Amino acid sequence: MTAESPAGEAHPWVERHRATLLQALETIRTRAYWSPHPEHPKAYGEGAAAEGLAAFEALRGTRFDLDQPGTDAWTGGEVSPYGVELGIEYPHPDPDVLLPAMRAAAPGWRAAGAELRAAVCVEILARISARTHEFAHAVMHTSGQAFMMALQAGGPHAQDRGLEAVAYAYREQTSTVAAADWSKPQGKREPLALAKTFTPVGRGVALLIGCNTFPTWNGYPGLFASLATGNPVLVKPHPRAVLPLALTVRVARETLAEAGFDPNLVALAAELPGEGLAKTLATRPEIRIVDYTGSTEFGDWLEANACQAKVYTEKAGVNTVVVDSTDDYPGMLANLAFSLSLYSGQMCTTPQNLLVPRDGITTESGPKSYDEVVADLAAAVDRLLGDDARANALLGALVNPDVKARVEAAPGLGEVALAAREIAHPDFPAAVVRTPVVVKLDGAKPDAQAAYLSEHFGPVSFAVAVDSPDAALDLLRRTIREHGVMTVGGYTTSPEVERALEEVCFDECAQLSLNLTGGVYVNQTAAFSDFHGSGGNPAANAALCDSAFVADRFRVVEVRRQA
């Protein structure tokens, strides 16, 4: 490890973050548990909670100046799903000014080399980590996540995913030596000899298109993968979730400048109401990489139209759980109830379709009919969310009116096994909080298929009656191939069914969680160990995080000289 400043001395951040980077590199290989970012709110120090809240409050009603070139307007208008108007204005860019300024920042960043770039990225993440409480409020009041989830998923878990991307980027960039002497024997003649250098260079400006529900968690992998591989990154947040990424951009710009780099390596592009800025930016010739999380419709548009760029998308899926049999019926029900409830099902990984044989399942306490399974699951959700305080802490608020509309439309799709319940939030009366709705559908009926084979993002799930375990497997295969999934769950005590589930997931390329009955849920993945999505079915063309996610964000330029 030899990154040096122009003066010839290694930058102190390289040494400061070496152990973290090495541990991250080790863990992406072993896939063991590890995180340098604490989950417990109290781990951030005595006054951290109060300071974080105060910092968040101080931002409200202000202009969020980032001192970027080419700011031609100010825009904002975020209203928290908890009802709070943020009143913050962000810079709107003139791409003809901002993008050239970002391009001009690239050569200095390229010259820094992979190791210093990694160290600067880890320093950015460390500074974000120190402000986890502030970010938690920003995530809560843009996504609608409950505070504790906003802190964990929007803080340490997002930072983990960012660090994971930095580690992959560093590993790939350093998998080729920086310089080599090449000497090819020529029999009795002198060997042919060349001196070669290999320099990782970024592709160009990267565009990150943020999402509403997980602005940091889904944003950090692309942001840090692009930045660590030498690309300037333009961050276009979802208009309802600007603040968490604006804070991120501010920290990144400050850190880059402090290390002697051009802060325009990271910039914000907030959009005017109804502008459709992402479309404009994504097809600019300067943009060579696009990361996107959101609707299938726009993801497909990006893949078809941003042809000048490498496009990494996470879109919609129809997540499925096959329920065949279990030897821990209460554990299965509790685990599923939690998965359906967490953040009101507003996760790209939340199960939507529970495939249950119409003849019922076997359990350690005897057979259970389809109706019993569905009723017992409904009861488990009721138990989990029976206490309003606990329900509010788990559910959070519905992120936007579209989700609310889907919850309200769900009873029209079939027989309601569990009705959504309205819950009041003691601190934020404007918050729209709903418990999950579960609808029974007959898997074989065409009109039911139309309902359950499209994504109903939010707390809407279907108990789909199927003819047999084989029918469940066939339906699973069709769902993955035609509609995509981010997650597949399975409950079975049969080795044959387990093996068949695996084979379907291998064939159709989907991540599988089997017999989860404890404190790990199908909709949660841990950085450094779990892959988020497979990148091989229609729900996403990339996985978080793997070599493929970083390896094509840079190219290696070889210079060879007569030796």
Add this chain to the structure above:
Amino acid sequence: MTAESPAGEAHPWVERHRATLLQALETIRTRAYWSPHPEHPKAYGEGAAAEGLAAFEALRGTRFDLDQPGTDAWTGGEVSPYGVELGIEYPHPDPDVLLPAMRAAAPGWRAAGAELRAAVCVEILARISARTHEFAHAVMHTSGQAFMMALQAGGPHAQDRGLEAVAYAYREQTSTVAAADWSKPQGKREPLALAKTFTPVGRGVALLIGCNTFPTWNGYPGLFASLATGNPVLVKPHPRAVLPLALTVRVARETLAEAGFDPNLVALAAELPGEGLAKTLATRPEIRIVDYTGSTEFGDWLEANACQAKVYTEKAGVNTVVVDSTDDYPGMLANLAFSLSLYSGQMCTTPQNLLVPRDGITTESGPKSYDEVVADLAAAVDRLLGDDARANALLGALVNPDVKARVEAAPGLGEVALAAREIAHPDFPAAVVRTPVVVKLDGAKPDAQAAYLSEHFGPVSFAVAVDSPDAALDLLRRTIREHGVMTVGGYTTSPEVERALEEVCFDECAQLSLNLTGGVYVNQTAAFSDFHGSGGNPAANAALCDSAFVADRFRVVEVRRQA
């Protein structure tokens, strides 16, 4: 390394090829010189030359049966650029039968694991290597390469590139452990524990679209990268260069079957005259990977239309050499003369535009005017090709009438500095052999720009007069950015110009060869050490070979279980 057969014993090929694979893995990191495939024709044993020729001759006028499912017609019609009719018929596929059969072959290949897949691929390459002389005749009589070049570039160099792809594929697939125990501490409570497995799975059927000039060299990287990562590969050769890839498919099918795998993992798709089979196949839903070498027009079409697949393309470029100054004028001229002559300039890496200051250059023997440089280069080509036997051994035959037409049109583009000379081939009178044509153009004139800023594939080069070194660098930048290059050369004794050349190549992403005056040429790259193309400019979206070339041909499916 633990690949096991169903019976629990490691396959003997794993052990047999372990040292080769390990050395390949080491060399793709160190980029030192290495090859397990000898270049010298005599290295293949006493009778190899005669046996190879006899094997080739025995194929002529036969039906090349591969025992593939879904063969609905036989097609052929290859005529050697040396005038020989091959008279071989190949199977034409019904994709509705062949593609499902190939898909059905995938699960067994997936279950073999990365190590056994690599060993089988290395065994295929070893068997091809043993038949290098036979392949040499096949490549010669489809590409028009002279015999020695066909043997080396179509044999060991192509096999090297295939092995390189196998090494990258193995490295990427094994960069994640196969299984992990994950345990997350929960304070005083029991840790959360999961058992996880990670299985590399192929994306689906891969399509290799071969080219006319280097059927094996340009075909093997994609073929072996896809196969080693678990994908069945359908090989669609260029209709004028079927035999080298048909032989490859035959060896692959025999080897796969011998190892107990379904031979339909590799199949041939020869096309009927004018059928346009590549378009039909490339957009089939079963095809998830496409590798292509050829025209920019069809490469762009594939990138825009084969949206269901990952598409790796090598297209046309306008390769450029900046001539600023040299301290070895004769060495520079000799090196350039060879580069322009080798295989009649029919390499994607042959320099086309030589940018020379109109005020001339400095050399160790004093200043040379633009006219002197061009005249001296023309004389160097004449010297190199003055002897007809040597010329035939270097030039080979023009691959098709389009190249001949370009050679004949070149004098109309500007002042001819070196005219193409017709050379008779003593053994093959029908061969069309031409020495290179060099045309002088004024870099600043718009009509000249129209000529030199498009690719003239074949032995056509331009001595482009530019105002200054800076003008040369500007033109180089514009050429790379707008038209793409596979190679850039530079001759300079100025550290400033050298640094500026590097920066242009870093900015625009191009591979740079500096001051080559000996036996290495700008149009040659060595596997395991040199990258072929950068994948970052319009000439190609991929480089041979790097992580990005293999990492997205497979996905990792994780199965996690409650521990």
